[in-house]
Amino acid sequence: MGKKALIVDDSASMRQMINFTLDEEGWEVAEASNGKEGLDQLHLTHPQLVITDIHMPEMNGIEFIKNVRTASEFKFTPIIVLTTESEKSMQEKGKEAGATAWIVKPFTPEKLKEVVKKVCG
């Protein structure tokens, strides 16, 4: 009840696809198109799940994750980072910054649901 998620991605089509998928699973979804907006939305919506892309203008995903983790309210919040097949190193950087899990693009809505279930129950 009242599960809230925040999607941070500069691609509107990605946000839409994730939004749709989470909506089906009963999540209330907030969106942001870069890390900076993401932080604003984070403190506005207090989500229980954060999904973020890496390459974004203003503030990239890695910086964003670090910022989320330093806010004591979101110390334990699951963060899923979206990476691509060609960037294994980003997965590591995401983990170092404090990401909980990752999904490699391209992925299906089912895969997304699976990972969300894994980290959120």
Added chain:
Amino acid sequence: MEISDPRDYYIEEASELLSEIEARIVDLEKSPEDYELLNTVFRALHTIKGSGSMFGYDEIASFTHEVETVFDYLRDGKLLINKKIIDSTLMACDHISVLLKNPQNADKELQEKLVASFRELMSKVQEYAPHTAEPTPPLAEKTQEEPRKTYRIEFKPGREIFLRGIKILPLLNELSDLGEALIIANSDELPNLEDLNPEHCYTTWTAILTTSSGINAIKDVFIFVEDYSRIKIDVIDEGDVLGTEDDYKKIGEILSERGYMNVEEINKIISKKKLFGEMAVEQGIVTPDKVESALAEQKYVREMRKRRNEVQTGSTIRVKNEKLDYLVDLVGELVTLQARLSGYANKDGEAELLNISETLEGLTSELRETTMSIRMVPLTETFRSFFRLVRDLSHELGKNVELVTYGAETELDKNVIDMLKDPLVHIIRNSVDHGIEHSKDRAALGKPEKGTITQGAAYSGANVLIEISDDGRVLDPEKIRKKGEEKGLIKSGSEIGEHELFNLIFEPGFSTSEKATGISGRGVGMDVVRKNIERLRGTVEVASEKNRGTTITIRLPLTLSIIDGLLLEVGDGKYIVNLSDVVECFELTGDLLGISDNNSIANIRGEAVPFINLRTLFSQQDASEGNMQLVVVNTEDQKTGIAVDRVLGQTQIVIKPLSIAFRNVEEVSGSTILGDGSIALILDVNKITQKAREEKTSRIAK
């Protein structure tokens, strides 16, 4: 969904990004060193690639990857921007635009040329390795079905695991979902309160999991935590191959396998000849928690093996049907012989003989019940087979039907079940075919789109009730009346209750259109259903009510062949009623007939009970001497009386089929041979009840 297809979104987004790239490239010509500009172009390309692969634009994704890599190097200063790169990038943008909007017009040659030129640029960078079109890994790897094994999974999360947003409970749930699991938490490492950091994880878990999903599926559960945790997975039971005995490892073995103690320590404890776990704790080698956990594993595997062995070797044996039938026949003979003996002993009156006869009667009765119970099987299999029937049939007819079951554990004689199958198939077919409507029709009627058929069974005294009901179309009394009159089954305009009207569908000749037209109503073949059920000494009825649907109820006797009966006498004829139907017996005195002017309704404690005089029924002319006896039977929650000359007593009887001469006598369902060799007829209590009720109504009508 068509208004917001993510593909449309993507095309729009990619087009915007392409025009942004073009604008930035022009700026880059002026200020080639501007990192932010390079970064913006890189991100735009990255998004076109990443989202493209998401929405099925694979060609765009792989082509854009080449351009993106160039900008990655430019960003990192490994390449320097020049006119050639700018020109190629602009051409690439145009090409992507074509791929996006009219992929069929794409110039393949140009694409290859561009890819070649980007690769050439990159080949100057040392670390470059061309991106070969590697097949994308399957998105959802289905876990392979493997032999069922039992694993021990030791999961020790890193202290700071919670600070990564990792939650333990979903993981353990996921693990449990793989099969049958026992999860034991171990809090050994929990520090003293003053040293405890509430944000840290001190607990470790041991899971004993029996699954056929295989080790990869187990590893997959921990994919996001493996870097920060110690995970050890061992096979501790190989399913069928090893460990066929009920027993499992000793506690010491488990503790050493888990690395809690070494061989030397084990031997030291064994020499003490005490409970191993206790000693290990006593000597401070392991904590009580660890012993508890090992004991839990031991218990789990032992119990699992025991269960498995029980299934395999089984505590049951299979016996041929014929042997059982023969056994039942023999018991029947014995029952008859025993009745003869007890008749003789009673007449003779010798104490010892009476004693032997009575003991034998008890034993015979027990033997009979045991023999009958051997033949009883649950309806589970029969009911289960109908799931497939309903599924196939509803697919074929394009209907959405769910089959719900209750009481499948109800047992019936094997022979009854075998003979029951065809009628049940017929009834269920009718329900799917003629009862349940198509989804859209149901929706229009305000019913749930999915139709429900319920099959169920329950005990009711010495009978079993089987019900098949559906929430589809109900029977139309007017139509049935019309048809009944047409076929001459009822008199036109006759007053007849809905119940009787509906049950006309079981009359032979009511519906015969099945093969001729293929369009048939519910009544099709129901006469055959009734005939089959009556052969099992059962009855069948239908009830149909708006909002409640249609229910067909079959009532069957528990066993086919031997029953406890009450022996009755009328004139010089002997009759049997099933003892389980009998409620009480009375002397039919004048008081009982007080409210009745024509001797057909008895007043039993203020209750009007209709009764039938067997003398009248079987046309015995001479009047009986003295008072008659009234046997009150109970069927379908209604009491009916049967008036007879004398109630002779209780006896076990073997049911024999009727000879053809009696087939038309509805009130008689079978016969039996009594101990003295004479014959008694078994009364069909249901039929008699019905008759008495009919007479009562017709009398009231008059």
